[in-house]
Amino acid sequence: MDLLIPEVGTLIWMLIAAGIVFFILVKWGFPAITGMVDERNEYIDKSLQAAKEANERLAGIQTECDELLKETRAEKARILKEAADRRDEIIAEAENRAKESGEKLISDAREQIRLEKEEALRSLRRQVAELSVQVAERVVLKELSTDEDQLLLIDRMIDDVKTGK
Amino acid sequence: MKRILYILSLLLLMAVMPARAQEAQADEETVDVKGIIFGHLKDSYHWHIITLGDKEVSLHLPVMLYSKVSGWHFFMSDKLGHEGSYEGFHIAQDGAYAGKLVETLPDGTELKPLDLSLTKIALAVIFNSLLLCVIVMCTARWYRRHSSTDPAPKGFVGLMEFVIAMIVDDVIKPSVGKDYKRYTPLLLTIFFFILLSNIMGLIPIFPAGANVTGNIAVTLFLALITFFTVNVFGNREYWKEILWPDVPVFLKAPVPLLPFIEIVGIFTKPFALTVRLFANITAGHAIILSLTCVIFITAKMGPAIGAPMTALSLFFMVFMNFLELLVAYIQAYVFTMLSAVFIGLSRPEEEHKEIEN
Numbered sequence A: 001m002d003l004l005i006p007e008v009g010t011l012i013w014m015l016i017a018a019g020i021v022f023f024i025l026v027k028w029g030f031p032a033i034t035g036m037v038d039e040r041n042e043y044i045d046k047s048l049q050a051a052k053e054a055n056e057r058l059a060g061i062q063t064e065c066d067e068l069l070k071e072t073r074a075e076k077a078r079i080l081k082e083a084a085d086r087r088d089e090i091i092a093e094a095e096n097r098a099k100e101s102g103e104k105l106i107s108d109a110r111e112q113i114r115l116e117k118e119e120a121l122r123s124l125r126r127q128v129a130e131l132s133v134q135v136a137e138r139v140v141l142k143e144l145s146t147d148e149d150q151l152l153l154i155d156r157m158i159d160d161v162k163t164g165k
Numbered sequence B: 001m002k003r004i005l006y007i008l009s010l011l012l013l014m015a016v017m018p019a020r021a022q023e024a025q026a027d028e029e030t031v032d033v034k035g036i037i038f039g040h041l042k043d044s045y046h047w048h049i050i051t052l053g054d055k056e057v058s059l060h061l062p063v064m065l066y067s068k069v070s071g072w073h074f075f076m077s078d079k080l081g082h083e084g085s086y087e088g089f090h091i092a093q094d095g096a097y098a099g100k101l102v103e104t105l106p107d108g109t110e111l112k113p114l115d116l117s118l119t120k121i122a123l124a125v126i127f128n129s130l131l132l133c134v135i136v137m138c139t140a141r142w143y144r145r146h147s148s149t150d151p152a153p154k155g156f157v158g159l160m161e162f163v164i165a166m167i168v169d170d171v172i173k174p175s176v177g178k179d180y181k182r183y184t185p186l187l188l189t190i191f192f193f194i195l196l197s198n199i200m201g202l203i204p205i206f207p208a209g210a211n212v213t214g215n216i217a218v219t220l221f222l223a224l225i226t227f228f229t230v231n232v233f234g235n236r237e238y239w240k241e242i243l244w245p246d247v248p249v250f251l252k253a254p255v256p257l258l259p260f261i262e263i264v265g266i267f268t269k270p271f272a273l274t275v276r277l278f279a280n281i282t283a284g285h286a287i288i289l290s291l292t293c294v295i296f297i298t299a300k301m302g303p304a305i306g307a308p309m310t311a312l313s314l315f316f317m318v319f320m321n322f323l324e325l326l327v328a329y330i331q332a333y334v335f336t337m338l339s340a341v342f343i344g345l346s347r348p349e350e351e352h353k354e355i356e357n
Helices: A008-141 A147-164 B002-022 B033-041 B120-145 B155-176 B184-202 B216-232 B236-243 B257-299 B303-345 B350-356
Strands: B046-052 B055-060 B062-067 B071-076 B089-091 B101-104
Touching (some): A008 B184, B120 B155, B155 B303, B184 B257, B184 B303, B216 B257, B216 B303
16 A cells, blocks of 8 residues: 555655756757757748759750741741841842843843934934035036025025935 | 586576575574565665674664644654654555554554655665666757757667657657647657666666566656656647537437546556556566575575575576666556557547548
């Protein structure tokens, strides 16, 4: 029966010895351990999360790369096509312009020729007239003594020439 | 394997030899089984370490007494001598104070003084506490010197972390509930103190071997820690559930039937904790000691019975020691779990109530 009665002295010793140790452990012992275990668990969770995110990002980068490559290819094709178009355009324009300027040159030349021809005709005609006059002078000099007769003859001859033409 | 066989045969021989030697004086001394068992289970003023031949080696401990009649007395326990009396005090042989020092007054009556002696259990408590402190603080030192990004500890610190994580995750977190972190250090301390004391009680060599957790004052102290934690930090809802529980009014209004039961419940919880731990450890020690005594009893009956019985009891002792090792852990676990559950019950959540209503 005495086994079942708590002894006051033991309780007091327990209070002193175990009390102090309990206080130390509760205050400085276990919090250090559990705190760090919690911290490490948190760190592990965070690391796992980060690894998962990194993996996801890596996969994202892969698809992004593919996308970029595809885009680039499309851009290249577009640029090439544009360049070809532009080239054709330029060539066409150059041809046009060459044609135009050639035509203009030809027409200019033709005009020049026409003008020169006219000029030549005119001068020719004058020389012919002068020559005719001189010839006529010589011919008529003897027949015509008066100026009036001369002039009349000249007019008649000119008219003949004009109509004769 | 060879070594174990060697030790076993040596033990058998040791069990048989005294029987031969004692055959002459056979019936003179019988084995005082009760005395051996209770001598171990109960507290003592000196710590018996070993008996070498006729010489008993024991540690004498200081006795501190305060008597209302004769005041303070301080002396070492070796002064008590064999008859166990000194300065008017003697160790009571029977009665309510059997094994304790009582004072004989001039008129012949016996008076129990206030006994503050540093007894075997008290010394073991101090030793166990210091050992626990060293173990835990050494473990904590590792954590202070490392950061959370370092790899996990190995060896003893790793073992401690494993046990701590198991107790926190399996016992404390689900039982206490939301703000379990506040109670974790206390519950872990209780767990490791009980576990260490239980294991130390199973080691029969000084300075281990004292029946610390099989002492009701020790278990009462541990239960009182839980009791105060529960009732000091219990919230309003806890006290409302005790004093004005959510039951039909006639159960609580004219005669406070349920509040009475609840209030009794406040005290039965630590009582149950006290007795459970005490009884389990005491029973375990008693069984192992009984099996040990079987060797000495049967040895007196001669080698023919003594040898096989010794082997049998050795086998059972090994088995019981393994079982007690398991019990040492289970009882520490159960004490911690029940403490955690009681703490959890003292902090019911108010929202829970509102949903029910």
